[in-house]
Amino acid sequence: MKRALVTIDGNEAAAYVAHLANEVIAIYPITPASPMGELADAWTATGRKNIFGTVPTVIAMQSEAGAAGAVHGSLQTGAMTTTFTSSQGLLLMIPNMFKIAGELTPTVFHIAARTLATHALSIFCDHSDVMSVRSTGWAMLCSASVQEAQDFALISQAATLASRVPFLHFFDGFRTSHEVNKIEQLTADDVRAMIDMELVRAHRERALSPDRPILRGTAQNPDVFFQAREACNSFYDAIPSLTKQAMDRFADQFGRRYDLFEYVGPPDADRVLVLMGSAAGTVEETIAALSRQGEKVGMVKVRLFRPFVAEAFVQALPPSVKMIGVLDRTKEPGALGEPLYQDVLTALIHAWPDDRGPMPRVVGGRYGLSSKEFTPGMVKGIYDELKKDRPQNPFTIGIIDDVTHLSLPYDDSFSTEPDDVIRALFFGLGSDGTVGANKNSVKIIGENTPLYAQGYFVYDSKKSGSITISHLRFGPRPIASSYLISRANFVACHQFNFVNKLEMLASAAPGATFLLNSPFGPDEVWDELPAEVQDQIITKKLKFYVVDALQVAHNAEMGGRINTVMQTCFFALANILPRDQAIEEIKRAIKKTYGKRGETILKKNYAAVDGALAALHEVKVPAQVTATRRRISVMLKAADTFIERVTGKMIEGLGDLLPVSALPVDGTFPTDTTQYEKRSIAIEVPTWDPAICIQCGLCALVCPHATIRSKVYDPSVLSQAPSGFQSKPWSGKEFPGMSMTIQVAPDDCTGCGVCVDVCPAVSKEVAKHKAINMTPKDEALLARERPGWDFFLEIPEVDRTKVKSETVKGSQLLQPLFEFSGACAGCGETPYLKLMTQLFGDRTVIANATGCSSIYGGNLPTTPYAKDEHGRGPTWANSLFEDNAEFGLGMRLSIDQQEEYAVTLVKALATELGDALAKGLLEAHQENETTIAEQRARVADLKKRLASIDRPEARALLSVADCLVRKSVWIVGGDGWAYDIGFGGLDHVLASGRDVNILVLDTEVYSNTGGQASKSTPRAAVAKFAANGKAIGKKDLGMIAVDYGNVYVAQVAMGAQPLQTIKAFQEAESYRGTSLILAYSHCIAHGIDMSTAMSHQKEAMNSGYWPLFRYDPRTGGNGAHPFKLDSRKPTLPFKEFAMKEARYAMLSRINPDNAERLLGLAQRDIDERWRFYEQMAGVERTVPDLVQEFRA
């Protein structure tokens, strides 16, 4: 039977089988497994049936722990059930996994293996997650490619039913989960053929049913627990043969044969590597190359890792083996070796036959942590090491360990890439469609030619102006190269300005083709290239082509979408298909991909394709480098050597070269480093017209990246100002005679335009001209604004004690201590964080839940939290996604305890310190900037005096003296954390009464993982996991908190009422109990125009969609009403607000009737909530346990 050849990624391959073979699927988003859940949800939403003829139920849970619980329950009552996860998610499933295995319940969990957070979080691949569950009693089957991700999904499904033991089917995150490759797709009948319905029936018969009642999950006592635990042994004994039977059955039916362990290499190999996962592809390729050179090397691919079958492993080894290198993609500090290494050793001891001669020597090594590259050169490096009598053990490969010297050397230039494989690299921007077009190219070639095709895509760590690199291979054989392309025979640069920023041609092979999207024609382009690029083109004899893709796209009315133009040029130059056929296939792919979006899209894309080739020109390459200009570094000089030496390397994209000694041992990094990374990504930046400016401060307030700022200063400083630096007299009474300036940071601005949108000052002569205007970032502008920004930074910061920080204008004179983050252009979250750092940043400790805010807040290379002139600023840590409230509470407890200790010591040392100082320290109120400054001065004085007191108490007090200055603890996270996964902990912290400030950046959706619905997602919104519009309303977290009575609660929207936001932050911080701020944060996931999103928040308020309120327990008692509604009765129908957001407007398109119904219900939700809030505003409330000291 001929099956379809499809080009899909590993996630889709596994989810495809899982959706066919299961009835209930409980999911929760986590990178890189999220797409499996999303696909399952989407298939169910469109009614796709499983092999039982029903549409599987897909339910999104509040956490992976919840998903595992739901899976457990579903299994217990007889449904075929599955889930997908990764990393921390898998850890949250562990308790249930023990139970599911202990109860011998068949199920398969599909895992995109990902690094566990240790010294740092990483979304990338290694096996630390799956290795952490090897004691749960689950069978573990590892697939090593996209094809295998599908095949093993089915084999494990068959084996779990046969053995009753649950299976963990895992494959490498990103490398396999996100790699697009050509595979043979099984049909539903194929899946049906592998699933024994008798076994399904048996599973159902074991299930709980009141018709045949049983009890499972007893508590057992010392008398029987042990024996009962041993009772499952025979089931485990049977797993290997049952798995092998499933593999054999699979091979008989579909032709692809697998084994528990598979040997690759010559029969007489003396050196054998043992490993599992995608790296096997690279090793296999290297073995082939080394064998041609006469080397005797081989590999054992581990498929069934648990149970580890010693005899089968030993049998898989060639008789000639002398040296075994075991590669673990994980690290277990303190262990004698990593898990696979230990298993191999144990297996040899167990099963090495006496008559087989001496046992081979075994060494173990670590590779590929957090998707570290693993190349043929590294494989050869290991094989070379294994030639030694006593190879390094343990070893690492792929890094330079200059501390413990475990790393092996390797030859980076060793390549196994065959000549008949086309290797293409594409450099693009996240928003230019490069990746999408390349995925299409892989499909076109994979599905329309006999060639095999592979696509792997690398993204950077920023959410704005992000660069993508696509690695595509096409060849006559299946492509298993699981490493990045370093010798490309085709390099395409889709953005001209990359030639000045990126080292692209280093990856070009000699004689390769270089295609550049260039506004300069073939005769002009050479003079526009920096020397490095010219040199590479000449030295490597590259064939150089240009196309003005932007112009072609413009002519085709495609705006900035250059992807199909570049794709057409690629096909024209790569000669994989005849040109006409290629163009026909591109158009067919366009139709398939975009057809459902309408004729217009097709027409315009076709026009772009048709216009592309006429605009493609070969460039005559001069014989010599003519440019004197060098590539521009994005790294500024830094005084700090660590930043210069380490951060700088990472910024330059050379982090792979950093040795172990360069990096912190415990994950501690300096803050205040985004200032050194000048990405200069904006095309337009705001410029200031002081003649019109009314000094309201709104532009600076709403700026997501702190790139537009205001400062007040003595006009005398202007004598040093560079030309073009603008200034005007300060208009407030608090700084008489002073001047002020609004200044933009031209190289840090993302060009979002939010500041211009909110600017209320309009020219009387030209209505479109405001006090802030977007202006093309040309050389003239840079020549003016760069020195302007540098000078602005040198102007002394304002005296904080004199600022009216309760006003927008005043608050924006305070230095932001959160700047230039990698957040999306126009981000709705970051302005709140920036404001918080302006108000309290110099004494703030932040506990940050995992999510967008932890990524733009803590993703290397640089960190946006900054320091003031005294070196003070926010200090920040991220624990997990699920525990952030508790994490922050712990910080408070710790700080309070140390403060208490300091108080005790001050009291004990009062005589030596002087009573006045001691009294001042102990009785300081610290309720405003002035009194806090006074306390800081006292603490400084204290430290001086302590230095001369020779008592243990004095030395102890020195270590905790800083705790005497009031610290502000902020617990920050998104709605996924606060409403869902972290709600239990959040609730507990709300109930604690402790002085923490909880800031929920509420985007009403899981933003960081790509827009999955949370319990904050309102009714009628379309999101992933709610493709037909969310059917139920949003959880009212604010009122849950208000219910406690003693929690300060505010719901704010900066764009709607900036003053109320500022007031809420100040009230929350000043309240000596628990505070919760729910901050409306617009998001790219709303499908809105981000440049007008702040103004749009007014409509959120005016429609009653997001009412503003403050509940302040301090204002209760004596007949007072502590709940204050800050927004007015809704005046705008919800629908008018909603139709400006794609998340709502989409629903009207998808299903107009359902949209009408849900939008109607959403309006009623709003009406009813308003009615409730109005009543709340009239409620008298007293909090009996509100002790006096809570009142600020």
Added chain:
Amino acid sequence: MSVDLSTRYLGLDLKNPIVVSACSLGGKLENLRRFEDAGASAVVLPSLFEEQIEHDEMAIHNLFEFTSEKFPEALTFFPEIDDYKTGPDTYLRLVEDAKAALRIPVIASLNGTSTGGWTHYARLIEGAGADALELNIYHVVTDPELTAQDVEERYLDLVHSVRESIGIPLAVKIGAAFSALPNMARKLANSGADGLVLFNRFLQPDIDLETLEVSPHLVLSTSDELRLPLRWMAILRPQLELSLAASTGVHAAADVAKLLLAGADVTMVASALYKHGPTHLTTLLEGLTSWLTEKEYESVGQMRGSLSQMNAPEPDAFERANYIKTLIHFGDFGATT
């Protein structure tokens, strides 16, 4: 004695001369049914706007494309679905449903932006069963290089190409702002138009004095506005064989009567329906009938065009453009006596 209200428009026999004009009310089947019940002799459906289709399709496309493939954790933000219903399908379904639900003729309306778009959608509309098609042609010319002749030729080419591609009757709804309207009207007829609709009322800009923003919006017409079509109806009627519809300022039975006297085959109503609801059609019909009866007309056909420029006792009155001319005329009269 009953009055014969029947008329003929675009070759369609209509029971009376009151037709519902293209307006958003006609986008709902239940409204269309109510129009028919209230006596409308035909309905013109709201326009299918090619620009809107393009805009919606691009909006969906941009939504997915500009937010995708930027960050490894969030390669997309929205669930892709199988059908965004961005194309003409919803409109074509309205045509089909209206045809199935109504006994009176259903005239579709089309506003295109590209030559290919006009003919493509015209064919689809014909295929959906419309009895006739009204082309809603208008664009604001801002390019000083573009001449009136260029614009007119573009209109004529377009009408010609649509005429060539469909077989159902074709009306063209035009604006009044042609320098030489009679010449243009004749050319439109020669290009294949079976009827002209006088005139289109456009969304016009307004300025919000509070926000200092320009905010285009449509204001409902008043009876006073019917005098512009009245003039041109009277002038064009004797010049042209094709059908003529009057579509601006029809609020009262008297308005209908005036336009019929000037030469309209049908009058089209929209604003009055927004103000008074569908039953206003009955009021208009009853008012027209009673006026005709009072004036002892036997039929609409009898009175139609009886006050066209050709038939009016004072043909010059339709040419008077302003008050000054009236005064001069008066002076001339004095001088000759």
